[in-house]
Amino acid sequence: MASVKTSELARFADDVVGRPNFLGSALGKIWAIATLTFRESVRKKVFVVLLLFAIVVISSSVSLPATDARSQFKVMESWCLRSITFFGVLIALFLSATSIPDDIEERKIFTVVTKPVSRAQYLLGKLLGFSLVLATFLVGMGTLSVGYLRWMDRSLFPGGSELLLARDVREPTWFEVLHKASTPGALGFRVGEGLPDVCWLRYARENQARWSFPFTDLDSFPDDTEAEITMAVEGPYGSSVNTIVVQFLGPDPKLIYAPEPYPQVRYNRPTVVSFDIRRLMRATTPAIDLSELKRPSRFLLRLKEGREPVARFLADTLPPEWRSELDAYGGAEPPPPTLTNTVLLLLNYALERPDLYEPARFDGLPLSASTRQWIAAKPQKEDLAYLNRRLLEKAFPEDLERSRPAIGVLDVVINQRVPQGSIGVSRTSVVLREAPVPFGFERNFFVSLLLSFAQFYIVLSLTLFFSARLSGPVSIFLGFFVYLTGSMADFLRSSLTVVQSTIQAGGGVAEGGHVHHDPDDISLPLLKVSQFVVELVLKAIPDLGRFDVSEPLLRGTLIPFERITGELSYAALYCTVAIAAGWAAVNSRELK
Amino acid sequence: MEAVIRAVDLTKDFTDFWGRPKNRALDRLNLEVHPGEVFGLLGPNGSGKTTSMKLFLGLLYPSSGHAFILGRDPTDIDAKQHIGFLPEESYLYRFLNAEETLDFYGRLFNLPRKVRQRRTEELLRLVGLYDVRKRRLREYSKGMARRIGFAQALINDPQLVILDEPTSGLDPIVSRQLKDLIADLRQRGKTILMSSHLLADIEDVCDRIAILHLGILRKVGTVKELLKVAELQQITVKNLSPEAKAELEQVVARAGATVTSIENPSETLENLFLKTIRESQGGQRQDLGAR
Ligand SMILES: Nc1ncnc2c1ncn2[C@@H]1O[C@H](COP(=O)(O)OP(=O)(O)OP(=O)(O)O)[C@@H](O)[C@H]1O
Numbered sequence: 001m002a003s004v005k006t007s008e009l010a011r012f013a014d015d016v017v018g019r020p021n022f023l024g025s026a027l028g029k030i031w032a033i034a035t036l037t038f039r040e041s042v043r044k045k046v047f048v049v050l051l052l053f054a055i056v057v058i059s060s061s062v063s064l065p066a067t068d069a070r071s072q073f074k075v076m077e078s079w080c081l082r083s084i085t086f087f088g089v090l091i092a093l094f095l096s097a098t099s100i101p102d103d104i105e106e107r108k109i110f111t112v113v114t115k116p117v118s119r120a121q122y123l124l125g126k127l128l129g130f131s132l133v134l135a136t137f138l139v140g141m142g143t144l145s146v147g148y149l150r151w152m153d154r155s156l157f158p159g160g161s162e163l164l165l166a167r168d169v170r171e172p173t174w175f176e177v178l179h180k181a182s183t184p185g186a187l188g189f190r191v192g193e194g195l196p197d198v199c200w201l202r203y204a205r206e207n208q209a210r211w212s213f214p215f216t217d218l219d220s221f222p223d224d225t226e227a228e229i230t231m232a233v234e235g236p237y238g239s240s241v242n243t244i245v246v247q248f249l250g251p252d253p254k255l256i257y258a259p260e261p262y263p264q265v266r267y268n269r270p271t272v273v274s275f276d277i278r279r280l281m282r283a284t285t286p287a288i289d290l291s292e293l294k295r296p297s298r299f300l301l302r303l304k305e306g307r308e309p310v311a312r313f314l315a316d317t318l319p320p321e322w323r324s325e326l327d328a329y330g331g332a333e334p335p336p337p338t339l340t341n342t343v344l345l346l347l348n349y350a351l352e353r354p355d356l357y358e359p360a361r362f363d364g365l366p367l368s369a370s371t372r373q374w375i376a377a378k379p380q381k382e383d384l385a386y387l388n389r390r391l392l393e394k395a396f397p398e399d400l401e402r403s404r405p406a407i408g409v410l411d412v413v414i415n416q417r418v419p420q421g422s423i424g425v426s427r428t429s430v431v432l433r434e435a436p437v438p439f440g441f442e443r444n445f446f447v448s449l450l451l452s453f454a455q456f457y458i459v460l461s462l463t464l465f466f467s468a469r470l471s472g473p474v475s476i477f478l479g480f481f482v483y484l485t486g487s488m489a490d491f492l493r494s495s496l497t498v499v500q501s502t503i504q505a506g507g508g509v510a511e512g513g514h515v516h517h518d519p520d521d522i523s524l525p526l527l528k529v530s531q532f533v534v535e536l537v538l539k540a541i542p543d544l545g546r547f548d549v550s551e552p553l554l555r556g557t558l559i560p561f562e563r564i565t566g567e568l569s570y571a572a573l574y575c576t577v578a579i580a581a582g583w584a585a586v587n588s589r590e591l592k
Numbered sequence: 593m594e595a596v597i598r599a600v601d602l603t604k605d606f607t608d609f610w611g612r613p614k615n616r617a618l619d620r621l622n623l624e625v626h627p628g629e630v631f632g633l634l635g636p637n638g639s640g641k642t643t644s645m646k647l648f649l650g651l652l653y654p655s656s657g658h659a660f661i662l663g664r665d666p667t668d669i670d671a672k673q674h675i676g677f678l679p680e681e682s683y684l685y686r687f688l689n690a691e692e693t694l695d696f697y698g699r700l701f702n703l704p705r706k707v708r709q710r711r712t713e714e715l716l717r718l719v720g721l722y723d724v725r726k727r728r729l730r731e732y733s734k735g736m737a738r739r740i741g742f743a744q745a746l747i748n749d750p751q752l753v754i755l756d757e758p759t760s761g762l763d764p765i766v767s768r769q770l771k772d773l774i775a776d777l778r779q780r781g782k783t784i785l786m787s788s789h790l791l792a793d794i795e796d797v798c799d800r801i802a803i804l805h806l807g808i809l810r811k812v813g814t815v816k817e818l819l820k821v822a823e824l825q826q827i828t829v830k831n832l833s834p835e836a837k838a839e840l841e842q843v844v845a846r847a848g849a850t851v852t853s854i855e856n857p858s859e860t861l862e863n864l865f866l867k868t869i870r871e872s873q874g875g876q877r878q879d880l881g882a883r
């Protein structure tokens with residue numbers, strides 16, 4: 001020691017050390033603490049143990065019991081996801097609960113907070129460090145699992161399976177069961193309103209179930225939409241197969257399309273019925289009549305001025321004498337019948353012209369993807385007329401009535417083909433699904449991992465808040481408690497309704513207007529107290545059940561975007577509050 | 593000149609879980625540490641030395657009164673740009689090696705990489721750990737850990753260095769070197785606040801000292817001032833033979849004075865210390881135990 005004199009040490013001018021604490025320098029400090037926290041966490045034995053355990057548990061899923069390869073695969077899939085989430089939460093819990101108490105217990109924090117590091121920066125650095133650990137864990141385990149599942153898929157189903165696909169689906173907004181024999185529409189439910197889980201359609205062909213899918217624009221329905229039907233089935237003579245009739249009803253009840261042969265359904269096994277959405281449109285004629293022109297005078301002037309390329313194109317086909325008649329028109333209401341007739345002829349003639357579409361002419365008009373596909377297919381004759389009708393509607397949206405309502409409903413109606421056995425339908429028995437998205441499964445899997453991350457983060461920030469004031473073991477205990485109750489929030493909520501109804505019934509069991517008091521019943525004040533406590537807990541505890549997306553994952557449907565943003569913003573809100581509380585706790589804590 | 597550290601009626605009560613005051617660790621401390629001086633805090637165990645340092649650094653919050661450091665509130669993080677602190681026990685991040693440790697603390701000051709590298713090397717040479725710079729801190733001996741603690745306190749070339757018992761755990765050679773280093777820092781105009789139980793250490797390096805007992809400031813002043821007793825004079829001689837001593841006593845007697853003692857001058861601070869503590873106990877207790 002002291003072989004060097006301090007006078008030989010580098011002296012720092014104020015611009016090296018004395019810089020004010022602006023944002024950039026704050027980030028540098030936070031990052032320094034984050035990387036240190038990362039290294040510290042990865043070195044912890046508990047992390048390595050949990051990591052190994054997670055790998056063992058995931059690979060053990062091969063030996064899970066299952067009846068067939070298909071369900072085995074589904075079980076493996078959910079097992080992977082659930083164990084990643086579970087172990088991630090454990091890691092988040094152990095790391096965040098022990099880190100700050102360790103720093104304080106071992107006095108390491110003294111050397112950090114006596115440097116120009118605010119407590120907020122210290123806390124954020126810790127959080128960022130844990131995020132890095134968890135992100136590494138998730139990405140690592142996620143990639144491993146996806147690879148593992150792909151490999152299992154290949155070895156279980158040599159020809160490739162449909163199991164690793166994911167597609168967009170539309171869920172119905174209305175579901176009803178119609179007993180034609182008695183009152184129609186006797187049982188109707190807006191989706192989400194106290195539905196019975198399963199409604200049985202038995203014996204009579206007239207008993208129907210209907211699912212309604214609203215849409216704002218038929219164009220937004222891709223042409224290869226399919227209906228996926230999953231229901232409970234009791235077939236004749238105890239079998240689990242039954243035959244159903246599926247009808248697609250367009251916005252106008254006349255537009256019915258029933259694909260044949262009649263599809264067979266099996267117990268809880270999705271049946272896919274494809275239909276051509278254009279078949280429903282085809283029920284109308286493409287021809288334009290006077291009632292479909294909203295304001296003929298305005299349209300005439302538009303043609304006369306010929307500002308839009310399509311209007312110019314139409315007007316140019318007029319024979320000279322008709323043209324001069326149009327030029328003479330000054331906008332009088334109502335326009336002379338000869339002129340309106342001319343216009344109708346002109347429009348209907350355009351329907352048959354293969355040269356109506358030209359890229360430059362429709363430049364800047366909002367053509368949907370399916371319309372473009374249709375154009376690329378170069379349709380002929382009748383098909384061409386439908387296409388041109390659509391194109392004209394796009395070119396003159398204010399003048400030309402749409403050939404179908406812009407807002408409409410597509411109904412799927414199902415009944416039994418023969419009155420034997422019965423089928424049990426529910427709200428989610430029918431969904432409309434689109435073509436599989438490339439890498440849809442991977443996308444889904446990583447979205448669910450992202451939501452797991454959000455879940456970890458809630459547990460993490462809460463535990464960090466606890467650990468800012470309490471010891472490590474106590475924080476682990478509290479964090480675990482939050483995780484468990486948070487995962488059971490649904491269950492607690494439903495138990496609350498039971499308690500509530502008991503309270504309303506006056507503390508006993510309501511039966512036919514009378515209330516029975518059992519001597520073993522819990523007393524009313526006690527029930528009220530417990531209700532109050534449960535309500536309070538439910539308000540404070542995060543709802544972690546909402547991050548569970550295994551259902552769409554197993555079903556092979558894309559997790560909707562709104563769901564992702566919804567859950568993420570819930571998590572962000574919750575974490576912000578927890579982190580702010582953690583900051584307040586750390587800031588006011590004395591370091592003894 | 594403005595004081596580097598100022599305590600105004602600084603009081604600290606430790607409280608129990610419910611916030612009820614349990615014991616008073618520091619009682620209305622009024623103190624100023626001036627720029628460029630080495631200030632020593634003395635006191636038996638539990639007298640409030642560490643507590644007052646923690647209050648100056650914003651690790652503890654005062655129960656009443658105020659503390660100012662470099663003219664600012666102790667919780668102001670900008671003041672900490674110019675402060676170095678060596679805690680009583682230096683547990684650092686044990687999975688890091690010496691080099692990584694200093695680099696980490698350098699990053700907390702946003703020092704550029706180049707500066708950090710140079711500074712790390714210099715400090716490691718200074719505290720004599722350069723050869724073991726790749727060894728993890730968990731494998732360090734107590735004294736080595738103390739040295740790296742000292743190095744991290746100097747990473748930012750601080751204006752004010754606060755050292756809580758810097759020589760504890762160091763071998764005599766190193767503690768001598770450390771004292772030289774402190775003198776050296778003082779030469780460069782740094783201010784140093786240190787505490788120690790080794791009175792010799794304090795006497796060697798400190799310009800001014802304060803003696804605390806049971807949280808109360810008993811004495812404060814320059815070492816010289818405090819040790820000077822008006823009617824006493826001290827003669828320090830070398831190789832005094834017994835005959836010469838007898839002769840000396842005769843001379844003193846002739847001048848009408850008496851020789852009270854001839855003793856080793858390095859023990860005088862110890863005497864002062866013991867006396868101060870006994871006085872503050874009112875002669876009731878003989879032990880120096882903490883309250
Ligand atoms: N965390 C704490 N909780 C309660 N009391 C405390 C705490 N830390 C210190 N004290 C009390 O405060 C008083 C002063 O303690 P402090 O650590 O400042 O003494 P010190 O002078 O540094 O002693 P030492 O020479 O042993 O380091 C003691 O009575 C001690 O018991």
Ligand SMILES: [Mg+2]
Pocket residue numbers: 641642643680756
């Ligand atoms: Mg102490």
